Amino acid sequence: MAVQARERLLDAAEKLFYDQGIRAVGVERILTESAVGRASFYRHFASKDALVVEVLTRTDQRWRAWLRATIESYGVPAAERPVALFDALGEWLDGAGYRGCAFINAMIEAADSDSPIHGVVVAHKDAVTDYVQQLLVAAGREDHATLAPELMLLIEGALVTSVREGSSEAATRAGRIARMLLARPSDPRDAVRRRLRVVTGGMR
Amino acid sequence: MAVQARERLLDAAEKLFYDQGIRAVGVERILTESAVGRASFYRHFASKDALVVEVLTRTDQRWRAWLRATIESYGVPAAERPVALFDALGEWLDGAGYRGCAFINAMIEAADSDSPIHGVVVAHKDAVTDYVQQLLVAAGREDHATLAPELMLLIEGALVTSVREGSSEAATRAGRIARMLLARPSDPRDAVRRRLRVVTGGMR
DNA sequence: AAGGAATGGTACCGATCGGTCCCCAGGGGA
């Protein structure tokens, strides 16, 4: 029974924070929702901010595990997995009660870039970027280093846009851009050279 | 002296809301910052939420006017103006005290998609999308209807990413993607057909 | 069976939240 209170607090806080926002949810709400006493709460967490950080850290691990598992479940060859990212994203956006990326939301609410919350968000996005880059490497892309942040920008754009539009269409839109991005070398001048090579019969 | 209190309230609120977040700023702070009495505040605005809406509406008009003026100031031909969007965006991100898009931030803080704040945000983004589409039409793009939301997704991605990265590099990254997007027809199957046409000597 | 750590409940703390009400000074129009 010892650690159960902790888990219940984290579960309730994760849901409430995501649904209503961090500042909008008082400690009282978390306590009643999780049926935990006030003293027990502060026995487990030094402050509300500390709880926020722990919630985000747990969400980070869960979300990345979900993304990894979802993409692997597609069973597509490695070359197509970077594009599959956006199919998984579409599934996520279609999930019930989607209200944006919990990390972007937390970063915006925190407002202070020195806040420990901001640090957790940066760490999360860096980890996701790493994963995207791994997919690109496995897909045999030599330009993985420049391509990964570009795909991340598309992902973040889709995450934010879908909140405003209230649909998951932004994921397919981002996927379309990504497919185009992956269809040719990342530098447009390379593309010109390639097309020229085709026309001139491969002359160098 | 009559309307001055109103303007001072809007100015102070705009700055405080953007810097620290809407929920984080109490009415008291706005009053002391603008040197306006409490009663006078509620004589001008029905509530804090009403103030938020008016602040956002004013910011919407100012920001779009700035964007329009900045792009026109470049003096580039119409065909290159869609790309110039991202140069202007880079300027904006480099501005002092950048802390993200005020509208995205407000939407996230509001949390409720039925909120009047959410409505103002949607209206703002729709207006910007219209402007982007106008640029595309002026540039002679026939696929302006699908291209405009795609460029918007890139813009939103850059706006959010730059907060996390703390630099304006995301704008040039988005610009690179946009240039690629504009370099070929928006449907990748069209690109394939076009390349085939080159190889087969234009056979249909 | 005894001890002790962890629990849920609650009273309480000072501070701040958004909002209402009253007072008085100033200043322009009748």
Add this chain to the structure above:
DNA sequence: TCCCCTGGGGACCGATCGGTACCATTCCTT
């Protein structure tokens, strides 16, 4: 001159904020 509107200042409201202290209970360990 009088009047009235808008101005700022501030007392005050109930509610809630994050956080502390104390309580009796419960459950596990020894």
